[in-house]
Amino acid sequence: MQDKADLAFSLLLPIVIFALMYFAFGGASLFHGTAHVVNEDEGGAYSTVLLDQLEAIEEVDVELLTAEDADQKLANSDLLMVIYIPEDFSQNLAAGEPAQLLFKQRGNGGDEGQIVASLVRGVAEQINLQFQVYNEVNLALAEYDVPQENINITVEQYLDQERQSPTVAVHEETIGSSPDPVNLFLPGVVTMFVLFAITISARAIVEERRKGTLERLLTTRLSVGELFFGKFLSNISRGFVQTLILLALAYIVFQIFTPLTFIECLVIALIFAAAASALGMVIAAVARSEDSATWIAVFFTMVMVMLGGTFFEIGKGSVLYTISQFSINTYANDAFKTLIAEGGSLGDLGLELGVLAGVAVVGLILSRILFKVMPGGK
């Protein structure tokens, strides 16, 4: 790590990645949807109330459409659900008649549509409640000469009070930020980070060769074994420190670890970084240029990321599953998921840790042998 800018970038990178994770998953609410509404009761008092109440919901935006537009979009599957407020909506309610909202949807309306529909139902129930209270108060006071304006003010005050202090209240308590997506994505982000150590390790020897410093180092008292082990340790350190920053930030902000699981995750990160670094050293031993080292490393990194369950789950029993068992990412991902998402401990990870440690040791020995037998090696 000779370049200070390089060092600074290495340390900054996990912070930037964490910031992206925080903005992606750190908000109070994950859902934000749009209610697509056709208001055929334009100007109606009660349709206006309904729309105002919908717009007051933080998680929902309201988009008004014409009936033609909405039908066209539904037909093209551009929308999965549209809420229709019929022409007689306000008129019926004013006359004390029941009114109806119409949900037109493709299939089940999609996840967003279902959540929006449920929020709309909530608003409709509130309006129902409001009407019931008005009707019952009006009915009870019918024989007394109470001005309608007074009744309205009193009922509104009662409803406000009820909204603020409902009989059955729901209390929300936030413990850190929403952790589930972090549980899901953090293992993948961490393993991808460590896998970059392959590329950096792979370039380690060819960079020294290009600079001419490899040959100079080989004429000092430094043995080739020491040289390889030094590069290996340096790359582990980089990968481990980056992972440490990432996990520490996740610990502090998302509070997804206990102190013990945090330390256990660091142990996995260390062993995984060793395995990745050793694979990088194997590439370093055979590569003859920085470009070839980079591309071989990128190829292996991408294949391992794809097969390791970072982006998608691979079903047991498939050919791909068998192939995925050759990716160190698979074992690292499984280990992190067991600890972070399933509440396991290091004791449950004998196979995973054994494979990763084995790859580290065998990779390092193999890299030394390959360096000796390759042309120009020693």
Next chain:
Amino acid sequence: MAEEFLVATDLHKSFNEHKAVDGVSFTIHKGEIFGLLGPNGAGKTTTIRMLATVLEPDKGDVTIGGHSIKHDADSVRALIGVCPQELALYEDLSALDNMVFFGRMVGLDGKEAKEQAQKHLKMMGLEKRAKGRVAKFSGGMKRRINLAIALMGHPELLFLDEPTVGIDPQSRNNIYETIEGLRDGGMTILYTTHYMEEANRLCHRVAIIDGGKIIALDTPHNLKKKIGPPDKVTLEDVFLKLTGRSLRD
């Protein structure tokens, strides 16, 4: 006669079918500057790489200070310093950091490495640039650092592989003066070059190498005497006479 410090015996090295070094033998005495003179591709660098334990000879052996490069390379590396033909520096580090780093690699502790680095930088006229990034240095300054690094750890035998290639006259003179100072201090040096005046000025003895073979070996004076009056002929003339072509061909 001083003791024989380096003895190279029948060295051979081929790359694929090309014989880069073909039966080279010579000795270097303690305190001697021995020149290996030849055109590009003659086998000078391959010979140095074998002597410096970077390449293993296909055949033959070398002993340095009584240690075989084949059987006791670690002991050999403890005796040598190498200034490679290509610059071998970490450009992102300062001159001082480069020297301290390589000092540590030859077994010096941190304090010794820093002391030696400062001493050698002063010798090279670069003490004021000690903390400057090597990337910002001129070619000549980099060459001087390249040589200074080879001196770290006070090696008993110094390999200088064309240390003045492509540099300005000021840096070249500085390097000459440094080598002359080392010579006067009794250091043993193997010096490769294809510049006649360097060999003439610096070397006690010169081996002329061509096509991987040594074709003549003697003092510059004696080599020149073989083809004419030593004050009238040059080593270039000697090479021309021996091979039928110019050193710069």
